Amino acid sequence: MAGQTSVKTLRKTDLIPIGEMARRTGLSVSAIRFYEERGLVEPIRTSGNQRRFLRSDIRRLSFILIAQQLGLALGEIEHQLAKLPMGRTPNARDWNAISKSIRAELDAKIAQLERTRDTLDGCIGCGCLSLKKCELYNRGDHLAAKGPGPRQVLG
């Protein structure tokens, strides 16, 4: 039972209005509302329909900010946040698991870029003039088959 943020144990200092959340997280009010719409936070409402956030939401929102700086899309962030408990304040282990899986994604992105760079190095050698041989170019060829143009920003 202990540790559960039940309605009974809420003190008013624990219920944070959106403006203060904005100040405390560095997000804009409109962004926070937008994140709620996306389902990334679920503030409760006062009788007058105003949002009230829990303390644990500060970390939740801060995480969004951090993850974006890491280059994650909101969709991915949503996916990560889904791993956190909604009712209870996330603990070290919760965050740790997330950090690790993000680290893995970062590693993958770096690896991808490095592969790309190495391929480009090959192209510098050939002056990018032998398109038939150029790996980068031929990657494009595959895409040609795979329908609708350049919507991708790195594989």
Next chain:
Amino acid sequence: MAGQTSVKTLRKTDLIPIGEMARRTGLSVSAIRFYEERGLVEPIRTSGNQRRFLRSDIRRLSFILIAQQLGLALGEIEHQLAKLPMGRTPNARDWNAISKSIRAELDAKIAQLERTRDTLDGCIGCGCLSLKKCELYNRGDHLAAKGPGPRQVLG
């Protein structure tokens, strides 16, 4: 005079309609039209107002595809392409110069991601629980001062 793609030296096999360009580059017809609008290619027109591309435009458009896979925005690509001669078929040296400058950008992106990863490693250590100390979080703090929310995707 030689090497100039003057109207006089054009054979009809050198004038490629947009559909064939699409097939040969892997881009969609609409994307190619869009790139023209953006000023990335300048096809000539038939008397009936249809686009006809030069052979050298194949490479030009392919380059756009490649550069996008490298993560360059169209604006940057435009900037790079501006270095190429419009009248003449670009040679090895032209492409080489571009490749090198792209390689530099790639290196910078990789370095940035690596820095980010290292910072995240620090956070894994702390479980991302000590927000006051967390570098990633505090990067966010600076942003708070700098107005409008997360529009940035990596610095």
Next chain:
DNA sequence: GCTTGACCTCAACTTAGCTTGAGGTTGCAG
């Protein structure tokens, strides 16, 4: 008890990088 700042919703706008559709023309093959 009223004023005022903080809050509410909803709709429209932004940038990037295109796609899709409507409605109309061109050009080549037969």
Next chain:
DNA sequence: CTGCAACCTCAAGCTAAGTTGAGGTCAAGC
């Protein structure tokens, strides 16, 4: 010389990640 695929333009739509504004409500201090 006709048929029809390929071309044309222009306008509107899409996704991401929000911002901006209009018009209205809430709550807290005096």
